[in-house]
Amino acid sequence: MAEIKNIFDVAGRSMGAQMVRLNTIASNLANAQTKTGSPQTAYKPLRTVFETVYETGFSADTSNGHATVDVSEIIELEREPIKLFEPNNPQADGDGYVYGAPVDVDEEMVEMMEASRQYQNNLEVVTTLRALMMRTVNMGK
Secondary structure: OOOOOOHHHHHHHHHHHHHHHHHHHHHHHHOOOOEEOOOOOOOOOEEEEEEEEEOOOOOOOOOOOOEEEEEEEEEEOOOOOEEEEOOOOOOOOOOOEEEEOOOOHHHHHHHHHHHHHHHHHHHHHHHHHHHHHHHHHHHOO
């Protein structure tokens, strides 16, 4: 694991975690309308799980204030596939049913907006910090 040295490390790792989140959301949206012939093979929506990462050698109790976030895992949501009666579908089972991905597009869009805003907030932190650093350098001229 990389060491947390400064605010750029904190914001950069947080932005990376939000990018993973956005990629899982994109995967969910891309598979939202997929159908298959059995409930076992139906696409299951994914979610990212975040964890707080403290500076090397520290924990929540002994932290010096340097912490960031990482993706600890990507999990499949345990949702039942959507059972659809489509007897003319070539993937239909013996009873004429196909199974759709249980992806709620509205929920995914809300997740995407939140992840995008979190990414933008971190980008704003980095941009502001760089501007302040340049002003400080220019003060010494």
